[in-house]
Amino acid sequence: MLSALQTRAWTLAEFDRLPDDGNKYELVDGALFVTPTPSPAHERLAVELHGLLASYVRTNGLGDLYTPRAAIRALGSEVEPDLMVRHTPDVIPETWLEMPVPTLVVEILSRTTRARDEEQKRDWYLRIGVAEYWMVDRWSRCFHVVRHGHADQVVDEVHDWHPQGATTPLRIDVRAYFVATLGAA
Secondary structure, eight states: OOOOSOSSOOOHHHHHTSOOSSOEEEEETTEEEEEOOOOHHHHHHHHHHHHHHHHHHHHTTOOEEEOTTOOEEETTEEEOOSEEEEOOOSSOOSSGGGSOOOSEEEEEOOTTTHHHHHTHHHHHHHHHTOSEEEEEETTTTEEEEEETTSOOEEESSEEEEOOTTOSSOEEEEHHHHHHHHHOOO
16 A cells, blocks of 8 residues: 655645656645556556447537546645546636536556545545546446435446436446456356
8 A cells, every 4th residue: 555655744836846757746735645557457447438428428418528647636635536527617727626516437457556545535536526436447347426415326237327427327247348458257
């Protein structure tokens, strides 16, 4: 498990001075995290899920589907989720701070990021108003679905995502998704 690099709280000003050295840095409630390069399985899961979400988001006018290097910046923190859906503002702002809160955030769990995704980032996403948060767990072959005001769910068969503004839900066969990306269990 990765932990914060230092025990003192980092600020966004310090975070902004970190080098552009190819590492993925995230700051959550003053804790600085460095994420290693993702595994091929991690990337395969993200690519497949991107394919499932892209046309649904576009067809339903839900905004844009973002991948890493796109950030969420709020409450003195900044993260780069694996995938997120955001409404498209009329005028695209210059900074991530000015972008609307995502309606969906997806993190593909890995051994090095699991604890932060399940704890610090989960709590932070709820605090900033993310409507739905999925943690994709390749070892259990399930989605952990977190929604503001609802009990967390573990979905290993079928997940229906029906965001506000969509005419029909996106139905994801979770079992088929994991078989298509990782092969039979």
